[in-house]
Amino acid sequence: MGSEEERIAIEKEKVLMVGAGGIGCELLKTLVLTGFKHIHLIDMDTIEVSNLNRQFLFRKSHVGQSKAKVAREAVLKFRPGVDIVAHHGNVKNTEFDIDFFKQFSVVLNGLDNLEARRHVNRLCLAAGVPLVESGTTGYLGQVTVHIKGKTECYECQPKPAPKSYPVCTITSTPSKLIHCIVWAKELALAKLFGDKSQVSDLDVRTSVDGKSITSEVENDDVKFFELRSGESFQQFAARVFDRIFGYNIEIALQNEETWKARRQPDPLYLDKILPTQQEEEGSAAEENGNGVEIEQHPTVSAMATLGLKNPQKIWDVQENARVFLESIQLFFKRRSKDIGKLVFDKDDQLAVEFVTAAANLRAHSFGIPMQSLFEAKGMAGNIIHAIATTNACIAGLIVLEALKLLTNRTEQCRMTYCVEHPTRKMLLVPVEPAEPNPHCYVCSETPLVLEVNTVTATMRDVIEKVLKRKLGVDSPVIMQGSSLLYETGDDLEDDMAAHYASLLNKSLALYPTPITTGVVLTVEDYHQDFRCSLHVKHRETFDEETEPDGILVTGDIASVINAEQPTLPTKTPAADDEDLFNKEENGHGDDNKDDDDDLVMFTPETTAGTKRKLEEDENLLVEEKRLRIEEPPVMV
């Protein structure tokens, strides 16, 4: 390693980097210092302030600009001769097709989400290009190498699905602050300021106990959450407060069955909490508003107008109530353009303030300890801890693996864990890569079993809940024998598109050729060069709590899970070390997601804008257990 011949060899190779975030900045720097001369870089993100503690190629003046482009410019300052092509775009765009991937000797991932990782994995398999995959969270990190046919692919081991919560826990019986935060973000915020035409999952499934809060809201008075004519913003905010923290709780209390074994929540009413509030705060907001609409100003803040300074401090009930009222008023006064289309964003100060206050008030009502805005923001935004040091180590390890791949030393490739507490004296733990899983539905052709109620489930359910969410398929084409049931694409004729759309909401059993037990569906994604077959199995009932989707991909996934362990390294240090596997446990680790950066690859997450879903079926629990064994330093 490091010889002159190798350096010359490296100079000729063309590499693709996906992601120019935390790992990406470090990786690009290390690649050019190592002597790589031809680098393509893809990233769809723009720079944010919270990136600056580790993404050292970026400055405050770059906030808002393309990560890929700024990273390129920054690196050219110390190595001007390098040929770097920056793509500001989504790696899932069709321009990055199999032919695009084929031009590279190796692909290096520094991604932040499962979907993109799976997509890149499939393109690398299709193009026959080796992949070095990576991820970090806090002090933990890992680098893995995937060579088609030689080592397992990224999807040979099932990945845990994003953590989510039973609907009635969110709507009726929260027991942890996170339940209240999900409620504040997905229900309260969405109800007041979001797109009212969008029916959220949570609304649909409110009939759990027949008396849940949202069904009440839904059926009772849709118009309740709209500003009435002649009503001031302050009156509106107060009315909403009493409704969602007072009246709705009283309604919920009527369902005695629910509270037999639980602590009863206390209804909260504004006149009890803030008896003198009526004029004070309102006027402050009034002054601030001044009738001037400020264009999407990021610093519109209830904390600021209320004089609350420390985001680490836990507000008392009165403060939470004030922030709640003030933030609603500020949305009307200063952010009215967003009303009706607001989507929660962890970098939206006012939205975070609203969610913190609403979640805390609900928590208070249910006897759950409240939290600071800082902590609530982390939970609501699924923020992943991230530091430069781990990213630097991981980037170094990625380059070492890339060098092995490019100089025909693939037998020396290792997956490496970066751990917080030493394991058998080691902080960097290399492990031999596993062989491909013969039952992997991605890199081998293993059929899957689709368990579904074919009478009630629609094709849309299959596409959204299974193909996209579980199998990571981006643009599915579905065949039944030789007949085409569904396809997508820009080049689709209008009449065909309309035809497919009309079938989408039909239940499977009502298809021209009924889709029920025994039918085999073939699913393809041409862009990913992915195909698999689904053996349909009709099933009547699903457990509301553990199988809320009402659809399961099982059978062969299960056999994948129960299959013999892939050749676990015999001469590697980790193989006989149980300690390593039990070391890391992290309070936030179960549902981490960050939409800006550097996720550990086995940490579940979704992309921005998609909601976390309810997936806690048995298979996934088994998967989690298994992952805990094989991916030790990463919490699941």
Place this chain on the structure above:
Amino acid sequence: MESVSELLTEQEAAIYDRQIRIWGADAQRKLSKARILVVGITGVVAETCKNIVLAGIGSLVLMDDSPMTFEASAANFLVPFDELEGQGNSIATVCASSLRDFNPMVQVSVEEGGISSKPDEFYDRFDAVIMGRSSITLRTQVNEACRKRPHRVAFYSVDCRGTCGSLFVDLQRHSFTSKKAGDDKAAQQDISFPSLQEALNVPWSSFNKRTSKLLFALRIIDQFEVGVGRRPGQLSSQDLPDLISYRGKMCAIQKVPESFVPENLLQKLASVGGTELPPVCAIIGGILGQELIKAMSCKGEPLKNFFFFDASDGKGIIECVVPSQMNDH
């Protein structure tokens, strides 16, 4: 009650958000008071500086008067390309300017002159000293000077040669809070470290077979470089016979067989000379940066007291080398 001055500024809270979520606001405040001295700027030191400046230490003083050369910048991304064309600036000056740019909240300055010309009181200005590539004689001297000061001056030395990287840590006495696995509460712990000289005095016969061979091989290189008067890192394959003869002498003194230090490891270290591999620098600089952050914030168990990495096998190993009377754990 927290006074306003104890709070992080809005700017700090925004920029350090992701790391405060790991080590907390209290640790961040301690970190922001840390004063660090860096002596000798190699590629791995540049990596370390980047990491601690991004993390938000209080101040950083760079010492390295050597002129800018292509060789010196080979693994150093702190040097903009146009600085290479003979502008006459020292490495420290050039790197300081890049580092200031990384994080305007950190004070970065340059100290001229050689470290051996500084009086012992000089070290009172710092909470930690990082020494880049330097002779074993100078390292032990500086370490001793740090140990004589009235307040604790932490000492680190670091070097990367080819696929290999090494770290030494002396925190003297150190108190820290740390969460044990499976325990939610952070407990206060105290540990003590031997000096570099004390660690070097530990007899080789007291190590077991699994101790990293780099510990011994690098000792031989150190002795060779001092013995024949070489600049650290200035060696090649041609020096192998001499290294083998040093091995013979040192193994005899230590009463261990010569096979204790494999010849191929000496061969490898001789042939790379002082060349740094950027990915190895990134890895060692990451580990060292993290150790500094842990020590300065008094949070997390520090590594004690040597760390070795070899890209050839990919292992990053901690070796605890302490005199037997100190071996209290």
